[in-house]
Amino acid sequence: MHQAQVREAEAPENDVHYEWADRSQYWLSEYEASIPKRKRRERQTHPLILTGNGMSMRVNRGALVIRDGFTHYPQKNEECRLFPGSLENPPRILMVDGSGEITLDAIDWLAEQNVSLIRLRWDGRVVSVVGQRGYAADPEKVAWQINARRDEAARVAVGIPLIRKKFEGTLANLGEFFPDAAPKDRAVRTAEAALRELAASPPSTVASLLGLEGKVANAYFAAWSTIPIRWKSLDKQPVPDDWLTYKSRSALRAKKVPTNRRATHPVNAMLNYVYGILETRTRIQVIAEGYDPTRGIVHGDGASGRDAYVFDLMEAGRPSAERRVLEILAERELHGCDVEVSSSGICRLNPGIARLLCTNLD
Incomplete structure (x- = not known):
């Protein structure tokens, strides 16, 4: 039996927990599909957006290890690794609401790689900016x-x-x-x-x-x-x-x-x-x-x-x-x-x- 059918058979009718999980997974897949494809020698221009409870950033063997937060249950814990000088590195990282932790080494890594970390409230207003410039915006776009x-x-x-x-x-x-x-x-x-x-x-x-x-x-x-x-x-x-x-x-x-x-x-x-x-x-x-x-x-x-x-x-x-x-x-x-x-x-x-x-x- 298909996994969705098994879950449907096990779950009570109109179970809000499963509906919440399904919709959360749907929007996550929509977000991933919205990220434009990058050419091999082209630098990443799309920001990395994190949210949920339990977000974290730390440095391990010179790389920045990022763990996304939990937004629903059940959910697989997502983790990515950014390397120094990589074209994959995003120009900025947004933490939207949620909770978590970041080490001092991670803050230094972001400054060295010129990656801004922007902390947003639930309503999208900037709480703090961590990075070499200490400014959430792209200077070229602001100049425009x-x-x-x-x-x-x-x-x-x-x-x-x-x-x-x-x-x-x-x-x-x-x-x-x-x-x-x-x-x-x-x-x-x-x-x-x-x-x-x-x-x-x-x-x-x-x-x-x-x-x-x-x-x-x-x-x-x-x-x-x-x-x-x-x-x-x-x-x-x-x-x-x-x-x-x-x-x-x-x-x-x-x-x-x-x-x-x-x-x-x-x-x-x-x-x-x-x-x-x-x-x-x-x-x-x-x-x-x-x-x-x-x-x-x-x-x-x-x-x-x-x-x-x-x-x-x-x-x-x-x-x-x-x-x-x-x-x-x-x-x-x-x-x-x-x-x-x-x-x-x-x-x-x-x-x-x-x-x-x-x-x-x-």
Whole structure:
């Protein structure tokens, strides 16, 4: 009998441990398949990414021995060996969350081989950098970011493909999830006109490009008011009247100045949650590829701890994140217990609906 069949026969129905192991193995294989093939005399450019509990680095007979952490059970303990001067050595090693240990000899080895070790929090923010430069980013890529930021034409060239993809995703969402109504028609016309403008006479400045993006976003979110929000057990668990529809992307009750943060509506809370996941994924990708997340090109350099380059790249992925919220609204009835409201009116999602939002999130 095939190994998977044996395991299925032995495991109880819907056993979450086996499902977790299968999915973990699936994503590990997807990660390995994503690493580009390297030519024989070509230096490795792909970073080595580690995570889980029990990670370790030590030096043995002049080589760096790296052990990956455990993320699920059952799991085979993965170990690799890097040799001095080898073309196989990655330009940087990322430790994402997890736990483990590293010896002083290993730190010295990394510095001698000019390999940066970058420690990231669960949300992708840099905790520490170990290496000869003490800097997480690739200087050549950062130089490109700086030069592109100084050149208006280069900024627009970077921004247009991102905004175009955002418009295309917006139109796809409008076509699939929104009922026929005047706000939807207006949003579709606005997005289609913006796409034609990008093709025929693209903006020459970033301000004009972002102004065009703002028009599409305003029309798009105005159309969200037509989406029915279904609540069950309202007699036992009533909700505020303004939760019966979705009319504003801003948390109007949270502050005198409208803001998207600190959501006061469940839909805004869900949007903020999926945007947060998108931000974390994008930040990890940016750091893994050697860019400086704070060196914005379209949105400008980051301020107050916000990583502008991450927000540049996030634009193209926002419709996919919004799509997950739209799917939940289309397929599920909400309940008052899905949201916890603080004394200031700020919504916090139930962990169950937060988990569901993460499922099948592109």
